[in-house]
Amino acid sequence: xxxxxxxxxxxxxxxxxxxxxxxxxxxxxxxxxxxxxxxxxxxxxxxxxxxxxxxxxxxxxxxxxxxxxxxxxxxxxxxxxxxxxxxxxxxxxxxxxxxxxxxxxxxxxxxxxxxxxxxxxxxxxxxxxxxxxxxxxxxxxxxxxxxxxxxxxxxxxxxxxxxxxxxxxxxxxxxxxxxxxxxxxxxxxxxxxxxxxxxxxxxxxxxxxxxxxxxxxxxxxxxxxxxxxxxxxxxxxxxxxxxxxxxxxxxxxxxxxxxxxxxxxxxxxxxxxxxxxxxxxxxxxxxxxxxxxxxxxxxxxxxxxxxxxxxxxx
Amino acid sequence: xxxxxxxxxxxxxxxxxxxxxxxxxxxxxxxxxxxxxxxxxxxxxxxxxxxxxxxxxxxxxxxxxxxxxxxxxxxxxxxxxxxxxxxxxxxxxxxxxxxxxxxxxxxxxxxxxxxxxxxxxxxxxxxxxxxxxxxxxxxxxxxxxxxxxxxxxxxxxxxxxxxxxxxxxxxxxxxxxxxxxxxxxxxxxxxxxxxxxxxxxxxxxxxxxxxxxxxxxxxxxxxxxxxxxxxxxxxxxxxxxxxxxxxxxxxxxxxxxxxxxxxxxxxxxxxxxxxxxxxx
Numbered sequence: 001x002x003x004x005x006x007x008x009x010x011x012x013x014x015x016x017x018x019x020x021x022x023x024x025x026x027x028x029x030x031x032x033x034x035x036x037x038x039x040x041x042x043x044x045x046x047x048x049x050x051x052x053x054x055x056x057x058x059x060x061x062x063x064x065x066x067x068x069x070x071x072x073x074x075x076x077x078x079x080x081x082x083x084x085x086x087x088x089x090x091x092x093x094x095x096x097x098x099x100x101x102x103x104x105x106x107x108x109x110x111x112x113x114x115x116x117x118x119x120x121x122x123x124x125x126x127x128x129x130x131x132x133x134x135x136x137x138x139x140x141x142x143x144x145x146x147x148x149x150x151x152x153x154x155x156x157x158x159x160x161x162x163x164x165x166x167x168x169x170x171x172x173x174x175x176x177x178x179x180x181x182x183x184x185x186x187x188x189x190x191x192x193x194x195x196x197x198x199x200x201x202x203x204x205x206x207x208x209x210x211x212x213x214x215x216x217x218x219x220x221x222x223x224x225x226x227x228x229x230x231x232x233x234x235x236x237x238x239x240x241x242x243x244x245x246x247x248x249x250x251x252x253x254x255x256x257x258x259x260x261x262x263x264x265x266x267x268x269x270x271x272x273x274x275x276x277x278x279x280x281x282x283x284x285x286x287x288x289x290x291x292x293x294x295x296x297x298x299x300x301x302x303x304x305x306x307x308x309x310x311x312x313x314x
Numbered sequence: 315x316x317x318x319x320x321x322x323x324x325x326x327x328x329x330x331x332x333x334x335x336x337x338x339x340x341x342x343x344x345x346x347x348x349x350x351x352x353x354x355x356x357x358x359x360x361x362x363x364x365x366x367x368x369x370x371x372x373x374x375x376x377x378x379x380x381x382x383x384x385x386x387x388x389x390x391x392x393x394x395x396x397x398x399x400x401x402x403x404x405x406x407x408x409x410x411x412x413x414x415x416x417x418x419x420x421x422x423x424x425x426x427x428x429x430x431x432x433x434x435x436x437x438x439x440x441x442x443x444x445x446x447x448x449x450x451x452x453x454x455x456x457x458x459x460x461x462x463x464x465x466x467x468x469x470x471x472x473x474x475x476x477x478x479x480x481x482x483x484x485x486x487x488x489x490x491x492x493x494x495x496x497x498x499x500x501x502x503x504x505x506x507x508x509x510x511x512x513x514x515x516x517x518x519x520x521x522x523x524x525x526x527x528x529x530x531x532x533x534x535x536x537x538x539x540x541x542x543x544x545x546x547x548x549x550x551x552x553x554x555x556x557x558x559x560x561x562x563x564x565x566x567x568x569x570x571x572x573x574x575x576x577x578x579x580x581x582x583x584x585x586x587x588x589x590x591x592x593x594x
Contacts, residue, residue, distance in 0.1 A: 180527045183492055200522045237401070308493055308496060
């Protein structure tokens with residue numbers, strides 16, 4: 001699936017696809033032609049992706065083929081032992097987690113899973129976790145603290161689920177509790193926004209010693225549509241709201257809310273899973289190694305100071 | 315001046331007091347009430363017990379020993395990290411206007427004072443300042459209140475009145491949720507009591523951060539308390555919600571609030587709880 005602003009690149013991609021069906025095993029001049037087309041495609045994608053508007057970036061961050069936490073686990077971890085349930089109510093499929101191995105590091109991975117096909121999406125509630133999801137996440141973080149495992153969270157959610165049951169079971173309390181406990185957790189925490197960093201639902205697992213974003217991810221206090229309908233009184237002004245809210249990785253790095261941007265391959269993470277995984281793994285390993293050297297007590301003090309400084313202007 | 319402009323000086327002055335000076339209307343049940351009675355009742359409706367929103371000064375007068383409250387960080391003010399502008403114009407203009415109207419620099423007043431002789435730190439949100447929204451200055455003040463409480467070994471009381479995070483400061487507003495909770499984690503580690511009082515409204519990013527992690531949760535009757543907005547939920551689940559959904563009473567029923575306390579009894583209740591918490 002291509003996005004509307006990618007049309008020029010999509011046209012070339014269609015040409016390449018057609019070329020490949022017509023010439024399943026190209027030789028000589030045909031190889032040269034294929035290379036030319038692929039270079040053209042790459043240049044076009046580079047051009048398009050180097051000047052995405054914030055609203056276009058939202059489309060990329062929400063792309064249906066964008067890698068999800070299960071793709072990252074598969075691409076980065078050599079082992080994953082999934083753990084289920086919050087021990088209080090149930091098991092939220094929109095928030096998954098478990099033990100994982102990245103090279104020779106044992107870690108705890110946690111994050112929202114949006115789902116790929118419709119059936120999975122419904123099962124995962126489109127990545128909108130309920131209180132039991134946040135409580136499961138907290139249970140696993142506490143377990144990681146006990147076992148001295150670094151925590152890596154993969155954030156990708158439109159927001160915490162706005163439902164009647166979620167309210168009745170304490171959506172607000174579940175998120176609030178996570179914020180308090182994560183800020184004091186005595187083990188390294190790395191938070192990575194891979195796609196949509198949707199408000200309270202994102203920060204509910206986002207209190208990290210290091211906070212990272214993929215280059216086409218977005219992170220926002222409210223969805224651009226929601227902001228537009230409130231402040232512009234017109235939900236269709238989402239592109240204006242997206243500009244005003246400063247939700248791109250670059251803007252958020254400038255605001256010193258995140259520490260580093262992981263560059264995605266040309267044309268976005270959904271075009272090149274392997275390249276995305278390689279870049280992500282490299283950055284994660286760097287931070288795991290350096291955070292492991294800091295004592296747990298010192299880590300929690302540093303984390304407090306990091307978040308205390310956010311929004312402090314002189 | 316154009317000839318058709320009316321001279322303002324020519325407007326007749328009325329001698330008798332205006333209707334709205336004598337009467338007020340309960341925002342909830344629409345009953346007409348004598349203004350004098352309304353004020354004497356601490357802005358609580360006699361008929362339906364609706365608690366009208368109060369300014370932070372009214373809260374101080376209601377709860378603190380006379381003349382004991384002192385602000386601790388009155389200079390911390392709003393910021394405009396995004397240089398935000400919407401269809402109605404720049405955020406900065408709106409904020410300056412709000413400051414002039416309310417005499418506040420942010421949506422919360424933070425200070426220290428005494429409740430029946432017990433020294434306590436207190437943060438009081440004020441809905442008049444942009445709907446009591448949580449932004450960088452708000453978060454900073456709430457954090458400073460917690461640090462003050464830790465330094466002086468005092469309990470901390472936060473009175474929430476907020477629609478949630480302030481969109482105009484974007485991601486910086488969102489980060490005030492972990493920031494305030496991180497400060498409260500420090501307070502917890504110092505073994506000091508934290509009482510959260512939820513008033514109308516306590517919603518969005520405020521309910522999903524400092525308001526919901528108290529040792530004790532007190533709510534004023536009929537306050538709106540919840541995470542997501544009613545309309546958003548109804549649109550999501552395609553169902554009509556019960557009338558009492560997200561009220562203080564509903565939250566007690568579901569286990570998220572310890573008690574509902576009438577405004578006139580709040581000071582006594584806080585004193586009793588602080589005594590149980592070992593404060594002197």
